[in-house]
Amino acid sequence: MKNLVFNLYAGPPLSGKSEFLMEKMAELHKVRPFDYLFVGPSGRFVKEVADKFARLVDTTIPRGNFFVIDQLAVHLYRVLHPEQLHIHEELLSVFVADIISKLPEEELGNLSRVRTSPELIRFTIEAVREAKEEGVEEFLKTLESNPGSARLVSRVLVELEKRYGGRLFDSFDAYVNADPGKLKLSEYVRQRFGAYLFLDGFTSFSPVHTIFLSRLFPIFDEIHMTMDTVIWDARRWRSFEDMLNKYCAEMGRPLILKKRLFDSDSTKSRILKNFLNDQPATTKPDFIEIYIYKNPDEELKGISSMIKRMIVDQNVQPSEIAIVLNNFIERARDFQKKLEEYGVPVRLEGDEPLINSRAVQLVILPFKTAAYGYPPEMLMSMLDQGVGKPSAFWYEGTERQIDVEELERLATAAALYIEPPRSSLKQRFDSWFEKLEALKQSLLKKQELLNSEDEFSDALEEVQIELLECKYLIERLGELFGFLKPLESTRTRKTDMEFYLSTLRSWIDMTLRKIDSSEQQKEELISEVFALQRFKQVLDTLEVTFKAAAVERVTLDEFMTFLQTALQTESYKPSPDFSNRVEILTLENARFRQVQYKIFVDFIDGIYPSVRHNPLYPLQETHSSYQYYRKKAREQEENFYTSLKSCEKAVLAIPVATREGEPLTPSFWLRRLFPDAVNTASQMESEREEILYPMSRKELETHFNWALAQGKKVAFAEGQEFNEPSYEFPMIEVEPFDYRVKRVDVLKDILPKVISYTRIHDYRECPFKFFLKYVMGLREPWDETYDLSPLELGSIYHRALKSIYEWAEESGKKLELPLQEKRVRAIVEKLLDEFVSEHRIRGHVIVRNYLREKITSVILDYLKVESESPKSYIGSSTLTERPFRIPLKTLEEWLPKTAEKYGEIEIVGRIDRIDIFDELVATDHAPVVVSDYKRSGNSTSWEQLELYVIALLSLMDSENIPYAEKVQALYRIVEDRGKTRFSKQLRFSAEDGVFERINAKGKEGKTRELMEIDRELLEILNGIFEDAFFPKDKKCWNCRFKEVCGSTQWRVEIETAMGRVHREE
Incomplete structure (x- = not known):
């Protein structure tokens, strides 16, 4: 028979052997364009070779003849066993x-x-x-x-x-059992691929490779193969050569080995050889640079800035730059987002597990929820994500959704998370429904308690909104549990595989349609589309495999075991194959990617190499045991070696500390690349003080706004692209963040035709806070705790004191109130029953007892002080809680200018208490005393008392309130002590229209006339309804909108003056 000619091209890295092999393949392609087969070690390498070869021959090539060795073995095995x-x-x-x-x-x-x-x-x-x-x-x-x-x-x-x-086979079965020497397979190979075989990129042959290739080689007439003499294992090569000679002899084909040696005298080749042989470097590599960074965040920004500079300043094509990560899962997305922010085209080339896809997670979320026994957090996640509508899977954007913060607030208030971790669907539904119904009843009671109270009018609006959200959540839960109902039986009963597969396919299709109709940028969702498409392929493969394995019916738990395991091991490519983009690669994928620049990120110990503990192997390896950890480290050394071969320049990025400041150690591989690795790294750290300039619009805005927020302006030197900002103080002193509503007609439609003191106070304190609360409709965030909020405590104090004084008025025992502990305790108990009994945490007996004793003690202490103090002004008759809703036009006698312009607006509120004196015992107070209860003295103001006195004037001669020329007003502080219980008092004389202020010590202070109050109120209403101007105040230290406010203060609109922005909407 004809001799088998084996051409072996051996040499060190960068010696030209691969180029020589490709030239031989090109020569053959000219005369016999379909009679050859190329085999490589990986899909990426084979694709790279095929693309390069197509450019070399400048014509069409038979890409079906370019195979990965695994694919070739499987392909040939299927020829022999098509039924498997x-x-x-x-x-x-x-x-x-x-x-x-x-x-x-x-x-x-x-x-x-x-x-x-x-x-x-x-x-x-x-x-x-x-x-x-x-x-x-x-x-x-x-x-x-x-x-x-x-x-x-x-x-x-x-x-x-x-x-x-006998129905299934894996790749290893194919290697061992796909014997190309069999006549059927031998004839197929010759007809399909011809007589010439080319191999490149292999660093060694495993035992199964040796078996397969030693049988494959004798089928061909001529073989061309490269060998890297630095990396190849001589022992394994001899084993392969012996086995090849054996099979050639059996087939009667003499083997003629023609070995051609290649050599390279380049410095790079010598450095790479020393690296792989674990020899210290003797020459400083000119193709490698070290970049030192303070921490991973600085590294992220520094590398991204470097890449942008290379593209912009040096005209390097993005496709000639690759970022290599040996911790791809942890950091790939960070680099992708940062480069996209910088406007650099980028794509991820490393594969990610399907289980990491957010879209895949959402699709399988209902199955996971049912399989795990409907955990509260998973049910809440379905509600939050809008998953779980019967027959539709997704709640569309046009349908009402529950705000995530409101969802958490309702869940906390109803104690939905305080549940057994596993439960049946019915038990979970009954429990949640009962809790939410209880919360709804509690909110209804709370709404009744807060109704028409001026101090709590804004809280009443929030309660009403919360009540609506609670009702909607109950409705939404009914649909969610209805959606999950078909899955309940699968938890305990075996169900056809077709049910699970068809259900998931349907949900995937709905999700793809949702993504397709999304208004977000398509590139943001393209990776999720890839993941879902790959998910469908996995389901198809699962279906075929289970049918072949005769698995027809399983429980949901069994199916989820199969599914989640497949999703954890199966990967998808998160980025499309767009050309001319910076690539982010795994170390393994970077081996055969030929680019000009490769940047190796996190070149530190523990990452290069990265070897994790495997419980199947002992940490202490002996010579006779399987050298698992050494083998894994060696594989990564070879990957790094191959990656360096395939680039012109390499950058090693080394962070010296973690984000928390813990020191990091450079990779010990560094000593094999640099003669004095430690000193080199230390010197680079001290010398390289890189200034990280803004590289995106976002970063530039941050730098610019940060300077302006400090009262500075930013100037860049003319003609310099990357100049350090210089800061100068502006010429004028103005507040930088003012909002003005341009469409005043819209504003009038948003705001109701009523005004309360609370709203007046909010605007006076900070017009921007008024804007956020009443124009934008933002709710003040409150932390849910077991204790009552100041708002809730204040409401209970008001209700309790009202009930006590109504009883005292009827019974005539006003002076005995401090002795009525039993009655006070009963009233507080009743209020707590109305206010907190439906709250799952506060309803607990320990918490409830604590609240009862605390509130009872405070009220009794107040009643004692009030009965003993001469400044408490307890009248012969006491009226409690007189709400008012007065059109401003009816106050024309006292507020003429305001009534004339804003007569249709109503002023609303509630006077907590009115004490009326039939006969004056003394001459130091008026016959009518108006009082307002306050929980503490922090929220008292003279202006509220003035407003309530004016409201009282309009109520006289009605509501059982006699007319009086003189009126007195004061605050009654419930939780305070001593003189500060009655800290502020007013005296008003209707005769001269003057308010006289009296402090806690009884000293007279400032006086104000009605015309002054009229002017101030007019200015406030003008600022709200006419100027629509909402500047920000500086009283932020105790503001609940502090964080929200800060996020709105960046300059995003045109500047009208240095240091001032008017945001017009």
Whole structure:
């Protein structure tokens, strides 16, 4: 028979052997364009070679003849066994997970506690692969020192063979059993691929590669292959050569080995050779630069800035730059977002597990929720994400949604999270429905308590909104639990696989339609589309495999085990293959990517190399045991070596500390690349003081606004693109953040035709706060605690004192109130029953007792002080809670200018208490005393008393209030002590229209006339309804809108003057 000519091109890196092989392939392509086969080690490498070869020959090439070695073995095995189905990686993991879950505890030993761990499944699959590659018997011998691991791997291998049952096969079966020497396969290979075989990119042959290729080679007439003499294992090469000679002899084809040696005298080649041979560097590499950063955040910004400068300043094409990450999952998205922010085209080339996709997580969320027993947090997540509408899956954007903050507020108030972690659907629904109904009743009572009270008018609006949200949540829960109802039976009963698969396919299609109709930028969602499309393929593969394995009916829990294991092991490409983009690669994918620049991020110990503890192997390796950790480190060394070969310039980025300031150590590989690695890194750290200039609009706005917020302006030197900002003080002193509503007619429609003192006070204190609360409709955030809020305490004090004085007025026991502890306690108990009994936390007996004793004690203490103080002015008759709603036009006698312009607006409020004196016992107070209860003295103001006196004037001769020329007003502080209980008092004389202020010590102070009050109120109403101007005040220290306010203060509109922005809407 004809001789087999084996052309072996051997040499160190960068010696030109791969280029020579491609030239040989190009020569053959000219005369026999379809009679050759190319085989490479990975899909990326084969694609790179095919693209490069197409450019070289400048014509069409038979891309169907370019194979990854795994694909070729599977392809040939299918020719021999078309009836069998190939098991992909994700399905192998499903089988392994199922096998481990069913193994008895005594066989797993200590591993039984983590039998469901995805990491254990991944490590077991890795061990199974190693066993099949190295030979099962040989591999198990190396695990003799760890019998538990050997027993697990052996059992999994046996069970896998049972699962395959002659119907399924994996890649290792293909390597061993796809014997190209068989006549049928030999004839197919010659007809399909011709007589010429080319191989490139291999760094070694595993035992199964050796078996497969030694049988494949004799079919061809001529073979061309490259060998990197630095990285190849001589022992394995001799084993392959011996086996090849054996098969050639059996087939009667003499082997003629033609070995051509290549050499390279470049410095780069010598440095790479020293690196792989673990020899210290002797020459400083001119193709490698070190960049030192303070921490990972500075590294992220610094590398992204460097890339943008390379593209803009040096005209480097984005496709000639690659970022290499050996911690891809942790940092890839950070670099993608930062580069996109900088306007740099970028794509992720490393694969991500499907389970990381947010869209995939949302699609499987209902199944997970049911399988885990409807945990409260998962149900809340479905509500938050808008998932769970019967027959539609998604709640569309036009339908009402519950705000996430309001959802959390309602869940906390109703104690929806305080539930057993697992429950049936009916039990969970009944419990939640009962709690939300109780909360609704509590809110209805709260609404009744707060109704028409001026001080709590804004709180009343919030309660009304919360009540509406609660009613809607109850309605929404009914739909959610109806959506989950079909899944309940699958938790305990085996169900056809078709139900699970068809349901998921339907949800995927709905999600794809939702993404397609989304108003977001398509590029933001393209990765989710890729993930969902890959998810559908995984479901198709699962269906075919389960049918082949005769698995027809499973419970939901069993199905989720299969599904989640597949999603954890199956990957998707998160970015489209757009050309001319910066690529973010894993270290493995970077091996064969030929680019001009490669930037290796986080070049520190623990990342380069990154070797994780595997519980199947002992940490202390002996010479006779399987060298797992050394092998993994060696694989990454080879990957790094190959990655350096395929680039012209390399950058090693080294952060010296974590974000928290913990020191980090550079990778020990550094000493193999630089003669004095430690000093080199230290010198670079001290010398490189890189200024990170703004590289995006967002960063420029941040720098610019930060300077302006400090009362400065920013100037850049003319003609310099990257100049450090210089700060100068502005020429004029003005407030920088003012809002003005341009459409006053719209504003009048938004704001009701009523005004209360609370709103007047808010505008006087901070017009911008008024704008946020009443124009924008933002709610003040409150922290939910077991204790009552100041608002709730104030309401209870008001209601309790009202009830007590009404009883005292009827019984004539006003002077005995301090002795009525039993009655006070009963009133407080009743109020608590109305106010907090439906609250799941405050309704607890311990909390409830604490609140009762606290409130009772405060009220009794107040009543005692009031009965003893001469300044309390307890009248012969006492009226409680007189609400008022008065059109301003009826106050024309006292507020003429305001009544003339804003007569249609009504002023609303509630006078807490009016004491009337039939006969004056003394001459130091008026016959009518108006009082307002306050929880503390912090919220008292003279203006509220003045407003209430004016309101009282309009109520006289009605509401059982006699007319009086003189009126007195004061605050009654419930929680304070001593003289400050009655800290502010007013005297008003209707005769001269003057208010006289009296402090806590009884000294007379400032006087104000009605015309002055009229002018101030007119200015406030003009500012709201006419000027619509809402400047920001500086009283922010105790404002609930502090954080919200800060986020609105950046300059986003045109500047009308340095340091001033008018935002017009």
